Amino acid sequence: MAKRAPPTEPAGIGHNQGDQSGSTVGGIAADRLRSLIERVERLDEERAALGADIRDIFAEAKSAGFDVKAMRYVIRLRKLDPAEVEEQEMLRDVYCRALGM
Amino acid sequence: MAKRAPPTEPAGIGHNQGDQSGSTVGGIAADRLRSLIERVERLDEERAALGADIRDIFAEAKSAGFDVKAMRYVIRLRKLDPAEVEEQEMLRDVYCRALGM
Amino acid sequence: MAKRAPPTEPAGIGHNQGDQSGSTVGGIAADRLRSLIERVERLDEERAALGADIRDIFAEAKSAGFDVKAMRYVIRLRKLDPAEVEEQEMLRDVYCRALGM
Amino acid sequence: MAKRAPPTEPAGIGHNQGDQSGSTVGGIAADRLRSLIERVERLDEERAALGADIRDIFAEAKSAGFDVKAMRYVIRLRKLDPAEVEEQEMLRDVYCRALGM
């Protein structure tokens, strides 16, 4: 079955060809849609900028002789619950030994 | 061959077992590393927050009856050069017709 | 809460230090684990080989002058339900027009 | 600049509106394209089937009490060069200690 917008009131609006403000196009609330999309785009720009900043830092780190991959690893590690990590490592260890590694 | 940090000056530092400030651990510039990593983590947090904000907007859009998938599509579209898009669409069209679709 | 194996009988086995066949290591059914993993590895190899074959075909297509990106698109398209595609395209179109694109 | 097929002989074909076999549509070698795409699709199906098989094995493993995540880890590990792994782990360790973890 199609994962679509609900059949009734497809996009916040329905039978309003008799529009009161010119804000509907193709039966949808154009202004509302534009607002939502522009808000996303704004945030996305900031997000991309931060991504670029992060990239710069890694480049700086690399040219200072650090290993970026390992840095990413420790950063990932620090985001996790230590107990979880510990448990996973234990399991991995058990499995490795079970396989004779 | 191993993709590692360059052999000489492994991590911005090398022969400084005779450390001047206790800032090296295992032969690397610990303070410098910590600084870099914390900067990344700081930016990453902001980045994640923006991601959450974006997610919220899509949730809002969804509950207003909009199709999130289609919204994502138009947003992606608007980030691209219209000429590029046009060209790709033309090509896709040609290929589809070549396959009788 | 930890997503771990169930507390009771963690890995198909538990209190069997008194093992009957040397098949448990660290309290888990080593032979069973090895079997499962080797089966996965075998299938994964075949899978990777197919991936390489696909890659080769795209390379061949590219050197014949075809646009790989567009090819990937039509292949993706053909995997989908035409009705779904139609519906999405319609929605995209509506949204684009709502935004004056 | 557009990443397109080379200007000269855009898709294995060019000035052959005077086609010899009805095999060109929109100026491209339709038969050749279809052949390539169908080959990819065939391989892709096999590939997907293998993916399903792998999935099944993991499901079987899970219901036998094994931790799928840890299994994936050891499988990944076994695909890598042990020397590389050793080196990475050493680096990670150094970095962790440098950060007091």
Next chain:
DNA sequence: GCAACGAGCTCAAATC
């Protein structure tokens, strides 16, 4: 050589 792009993998959410 490195930045940019694209594809594969993993994980989480959303659905049934």
Next chain:
DNA sequence: GATTTGAGCTCGTTGC
């Protein structure tokens, strides 16, 4: 709760 889809991340490749 189990499955399935989608989104984020990481890695390999290609172009500059």
